[in-house]
Amino acid sequence: MESALLSGVQGLFLGVLNLGPGHVIMILVGSLLLYLGIAKGYEPLLLVPIGFGAILVNIPLSEMMAEGGFIRFFYDVGVRTEVFPLLIFIGIGAMTDFQPLLENPKIILLGAAGQFGIFITLLLALAVGFDKLDAVAVSIIGACDGPTAIYVSSKFAPHMLGAVSVAAYSYMALVPLIQPPIIRALTTQKERMIVMGAVKQPISKTTKIMFPIVVTVFASILAPKGAPLIGTIMLGNLMKESGAVDRLKRASENEIANIVTLLLGLCIGATMEADKFLRAQTLLVLALGFIAISLDTAVGVLFGKLMSLLTGGKVNPLIGAAGISAFPMAARVVQAEGQKYNKKNYLLMHAMSANAGGQIGSVIAAAVMLSVLQGMGIVGG
């Protein structure tokens, strides 16, 4: 009887006995993510479930990610299969209005320049010792696009999913702090004051419906490995623009996106186990992610300067900073920066065009990357 009592009491303290400093640190990291999401409002939809998932998985003996564990089930079903980010893409497509881009299509090129940080960071990651596929996973933070980062890293470096996702979402939330100093450093006051005229190009409904179909077919043929990424975002947009499947569109942008966001966040948080996350490599991932997003902004602005030069000063280079996928935050940053130097300057719609271009650009960059990797024989067909 005594030994039974002793064993029972011991059972109550097993969690405490197995609690290591790593667990405590990671519970604090999870709490920090919760603080950023709840108190600071930084990407709360993702940071709250991620933070809570990080806390749950670091409770000793909770076995959340053990075979048959509660979160492991969702991880196997949705993350390992890459289904969750794709479902989120359908919702993003259903929420995105590409009209500004359709009105001013040449601006889409800024969405390409805004992805160059991915590829420069790839070289940096290789230089600091990451192996090939890990470097790909780190560099994709530069897509400035959570689902793309999750899709690519879960495919090639699942052990880095937690660090890559947290970096991607954290830096996306910090775009209003990261971008302005870079924008100011690379432009003159005269350039920042350039007024861009309004583009009033009416777009037919048929054009809006044809756009996602043409993008899917054309871009997927050129970069077939990216077809799931391109296809899902464009399917969502087709549902939005066609107006024929309003129920599906509403479900995609609300119920499906919300449920998947919750489960995806929990799963990402659950990859942040102390023994996997508390490594010097995680700090490197965070540093390289920051560099990637900074480089995106810098190359975008420089490309904007080039466009300004080629058009005889008709393009304000600031809009180049919006050629990333952080929508619509980057466009708002550009608008605010433009107004600081010229109160009559309304860059928002132009920046929105570049920002929509950045959304497509990030998906295309990932698709091109996947197809080139396949072509080089680094990944299977």
Next chain:
Amino acid sequence: MDNWTFGWTLALIGMSGTMFVLWILSLLILLIRKVFPYRPEEAAAKKS
């Protein structure tokens, strides 16, 4: 393939490929706009 060959190949093809695909997309948008131009009746139909 060593890391540097891999990195430079992926970076160069990646950047030029992304730029190329998006440039073609911009041309395709112009083409679609030409083939399916906006008609003022659409605005009228929207209003009614």
